[in-house]
Amino acid sequence: MNSSSTLEGTSWVFKLNINNQTDRDLTLTNSNLSWGYWYRDNEDDSAPVTVPARENVEALGVRAASGTWTGYECDATWKDETKGEGNLGTISLYIDVPFSGDNESSLDVNGLVSVEGWEDLPKSGHHFTRNITVIEVGNQLQVVDEDVQRVQSEFLEYLNVTAELNAVVQNWEVLKDVEAKNEFNILEYVPKSYMYPPKDTLLFRTDKHLIEKKLWQGIADPIYTSRYAKDTYVDEYFSVGLYFVNTNPRLTETIPAGVTKAYETTVEVTSAIKSTLTNFMSIRAALKVESKDPISGSAIASELESTYSVQNVLEESNSYFKREKQTIELERSENNRLFVQWLFSTAVCIYRKDKKGNVSLVSISEWGEEVIDQVYDY
Known part of the structure; x- marks a missing residue:
């Protein structure tokens, strides 16, 4: 791996920001780099990191090698390592942006968390940023976190807003x-x-x-x-x-x-x-x-x-x-x-x-x- 300085102008880059809204650390348990360079926070050799509870961090960054002819390919897994019934599960990422051929990507979630904001990469292109929010949806005892209830309630309220505006627009009084x-x-x-x-x-x-x-x-x-x-x-x-x-x-x-x-x-x-x-x-x-x-x-x-x-x-x-x-x-x-x-x-x-x-x-x-x-x- 190259330990060169920051390459602000590089164009083949993937970034993943994780907003961890759970009360558990999402521990980085596995990361593999098949092609390219780790490039978190725009620094070479800056590998993926654990995401602490209630924090929002750039968890992973990767760039293509100089000249961009090799593309980049990597995978990583974050896991709640709490023992017992309350374990939230794992989040696994796979990214492959080759120099020639279609892009491939996936974000697999297993356990008691919900992830919002993820979109698979399009078949073409080479510079991407994904921002995901991780929310606890409950545990095996069917106890729902109070913050999750609040977010769910707020989102339902959001869905009702256009209906409220509709009623106002139709009612001249x-x-x-x-x-x-x-x-x-x-x-x-x-x-x-x-x-x-x-x-x-x-x-x-x-x-x-x-x-x-x-x-x-x-x-x-x-x-x-x-x-x-x-x-x-x-x-x-x-x-x-x-x-x-x-x-x-x-x-x-x-x-x-x-x-x-x-x-x-x-x-x-x-x-x-x-x-x-x-x-x-x-x-x-x-x-x-x-x-x-x-x-x-x-x-x-x-x-x-x-x-x-x-x-x-x-x-x-x-x-x-x-x-x-x-x-x-x-x-x-x-x-x-x-x-x-x-x-x-x-x-x-x-x-x-x-x-x-x-x-x-x-x-x-x-x-x-x-x-x-x-x-x-x-």
């Missing part, structure tokens, strides 16, 4: 009490702290915008489909812009103290509310009405685009925001950190108020506007 803003600086609304699980948050709405009656023919109301029905039963149609911030917890990266991270990723973040509104028509559907009336759906689309300063009202709603590949570099820090990608999204909603005063959501279209990267110490 609740939504009208949300703070109204027409001008804002998006940077002022980046969350100041990060709590797990993150909550999709409705930041504010715009003022209510009445839609002129001459444009009603351009709205494909699923209940009142004809001009006669609209004139007879509808008191008004109006629109409101909504602004959300959210993140996908699976994309949150843990960065141990003293580690330099570089990301080169294409970001996809799930939207806040689109997936829970499948029973409603998108604005695209609501506005693309073929009519002999000279006032067509395109007229109302143009008005909404002008009102909310957007140019994609007629585009189909997406359930995610895609950002083109870019490189993000984070310098070393003395603190453990979290790297979070916050998605700011916009939704335009059309509501109907009938002659009896009942207000209902007719259609909605939401799309991602911008992803802002934020780093938090913890």
Whole structure:
């Protein structure tokens, strides 16, 4: 093995960060290097290590030999060595990134632990980082750790958030009490702290915008489909812009103290509310009405685009925001950190108020506007 100095610029590298959220040390009991060099914390000959209880460390790093023509291949096993019924089991890693041929990888878990964050390596590529969190799920006596119960409860709460937002968006009596803003600086609304699980948050709405009656023919109301029905039963149609911030917890990266991270990723973040509104028509559907009336759906689309300063009202709603590949570099820090990608999204909603005063959501279209990267110490 080569005992050369740090190679910050090497490009064929695999890193594994383990966030051990159990009360037991995960002891390194086995490690084998078939090809390449151990490269933990960006230092040659720095072998894999044990992961202490309640700590988050870079547990393993490996790089290809100089010139990268041999690739790298290794395996390692971490084990709870506690004797008796409470033993949590083992975690076994295998990595093979050859110079020629498909990549292979596996993470096998045996015992009473749950591992989140692992993804097998794609067939191609050579520079990878994996961040996994190890959680105790119970013991053979069916006693569940209090921290596990808390995490499970919080995750269920996270799953319910979009349903809560769905209810707010559909209920104008609740939504009208949300703070109204027409001008804002998006940077002022980046969350100041990060709590797990993150909550999709409705930041504010715009003022209510009445839609002129001459444009009603351009709205494909699923209940009142004809001009006669609209004139007879509808008191008004109006629109409101909504602004959300959210993140996908699976994309949150843990960065141990003293580690330099570089990301080169294409970001996809799930939207806040689109997936829970499948029973409603998108604005695209609501506005693309073929009519002999000279006032067509395109007229109302143009008005909404002008009102909310957007140019994609007629585009189909997406359930995610895609950002083109870019490189993000984070310098070393003395603190453990979290790297979070916050998605700011916009939704335009059309509501109907009938002659009896009942207000209902007719259609909605939401799309991602911008992803802002934020780093938090913890």
